[in-house]
Amino acid sequence: MRKKEIMLAMIVLSMGACKPKTAVEEKIRLITLDPGHFHAALVQKSMYENVDSTVYVYAPKGPELEQHLQKIESYNQSTENKTSWKEEVYEGPDFLEKMLSDKKGNVVVIAGNNLHKTEYIKKSIDAGFNVLADKPMAINENGFETLEKTFKAAKDKGVLLYDIMTERYEITNALQAQLSQDLGILGRLSEGSLEKPSIEMESVHYFSKVVSGKPLIRPYWFMDVAQQGEGIADVAVHLVDLAQWGYFPNQVLDYRKDIELLQAKRWPTSMTLPQFTKITNLTAFPESLNPYLKNNVLEVFANGEIDYKLKGIHVKIKALWDYEATKGGDTHFAIIRGSKSNIVIRQGTEQNFEPTLYVEPLNAADRASVKAALDNKIAEVQKEYPEIQLKETKLGWEVYIPKAYREGHEAHFAQVTKKYLSYLEKKNMPEWEVPNMIAKYYTTTQALKMATQNK
Structure with missing residues (x-):
């Protein structure tokens, strides 16, 4: 009898060992898959409670993997926020198949070549892994269709697929969204028009930049829109997300009913060979970039503009890439136009390139009531951020945010990861997150389709 019990126990243990890891286990173990973008490393700029310090990395051999590991090591050696990650690396052409079969972790972090990203996400979900993916999760219509099916597969398997939306954690964005929900401050959010949309956002990024204190070396494919994706399907994702999250909070969006694309366009940023060499360390353009060369100048279709209606409200999104900033760094502009006030974020020379939030009443008759509503709202905000104050300006008020509350883009990756x-x-992701992610990628990929058809 005892012998039969032992044999039964061994069978049960064997079945458990073969069972796919479709749920989060007691300890979270991270896998980094093909880290071709520095965002993969930024996820590990902090340590996390209940996350194992060993991270399993699967990637092809090459400079992108080396740069990723160097960044992780720099965080481990940091004097300010020292980490203690241990990277267990598998490198080889079969890295994806090896990761899927090894099942050493339960959360896959994906930030790299966007041409393969949707496939990586799908295969990881199909194998029962949870996935935290950098944007964009899809860069074209085919990718969107795959992604939509993958979200359904994730639900069926009980795993979590989520994208890294760092801009939600930038304090001026969060406060602009909060103020815009107060009818006493903003007034009514009207439908707007193509010429004067109610929600308008613009983001400017730069190919040449410094990250974690060092000049950023980009892979050559970052300038290949077939692999990286065009700006209208890449950076624009953040802006579309802010429009949904900030101004229609906690609302489930159905892209079939709530989104109406009106027009879209795209245009290139020109890059000379010396400029290309500076950011890639390559002394010649690779053959795959030949379709984008004109007179030995690379044309990268990194710029795009989308005009659409979101639940009947006119929205304009503009994503721009220049080569290098003359001053400051990436910038963000956003305006919410209401019947009483405009709530605006500016980040130019006058703001010393710091995103700065303003409330600007439209009529003198509304100024006193807007100020009273704004005072009440700021009093609420001060419960969390006691040093935030109002400063009077010619057009209204600046919401003064001390530097202590400005954590910076790199720190936002830890905030997204913690969320x-x-x-x-807790298995408590809001019900609107998944349909709104689907709506977001529908907007960007369909806008790209529209823009490329309007040549």
């Missing part, structure tokens, strides 16, 4: 890990642990 994701919380959703994993």
Whole structure:
């Protein structure tokens, strides 16, 4: 009898060992898959409670993997926020198949070549992994169709698929969204028009930049829109997300009913060979970039503009890439036009390239009531951020945000990751997140389709 019990126990243990890891286990173990973008490393710029310090990296051999590991090591050696990650690396052409079969972790972090990203996401979900993916999760219509099916597969398997939306954690964006929900401050959000949309956002990025204190070396394919994606399907994702998250909070969006694309366009940023060499360390343009060369100048279709209606409200999104900033760095502009006030973020020379939030009443008759509503709202905000104040300007008020509350783009990756890990642990992701992610990628990929048809 005892012998039969032992044999039964061994069978049960064997079945458990073969079972795919479709749920979060007691300890979260990260896998980094093909880290071709520095965002993969930024996820590990902090340590996290209940996350194993060993990270399993699967990637092809090459400079992108080396640069990723160097960044992780720099965080481990940091004197300010020292980490203690241990990278267990598998490198080889079969890295994806090896990761899927090894099942050493339960959360896959994906930030790299966008041509393969949707495929990586799908195969990871199909194998029962949770996925935290950098944007964009899809860069074209075919990718969107695959992504939509993958979200359904994730639900069926009980795993969590989520994208890294760092801009939600930038304090001026968060406060602009909060103020815009107060009818006493903004007034009514009207439908707007193509010429004067109610929600308008513009983001300017730069190919040449400094990250974690060092000049950023980009892979050559970052300038290949077939692999990286065009700006209208890449950076624009953040802006579309802010429009949905900030101004229609906690609302489930159905892209079939709530989104109406009106027009879209795209145009290139020109890059000379010396400029290309500076950011890639390559002394010649690779053959794959030949379709984008004109007189030995690379044309990267990194710029795009989308005009659409979101639940009947006119929205304009503009994503721009220049080569290098003359001053400052990436910039963000956003205006919410209401019947009483405009709520605006500016980040130019006058703001010393810091994103700065303003409330600007439209009529003198509304000024006193807007100020009273704004005072009440700021009093609420001060419960969390006591040093935030109002400063009077010619057009209204600046919401003064001390530097202590400005954590910076790199720190936002830890905030997104903590939110994701919380959703994993508590299984409490809001019901609107998944349909709104689907709506977001529908907007960007359909806008790209429209823009390329309007040559």
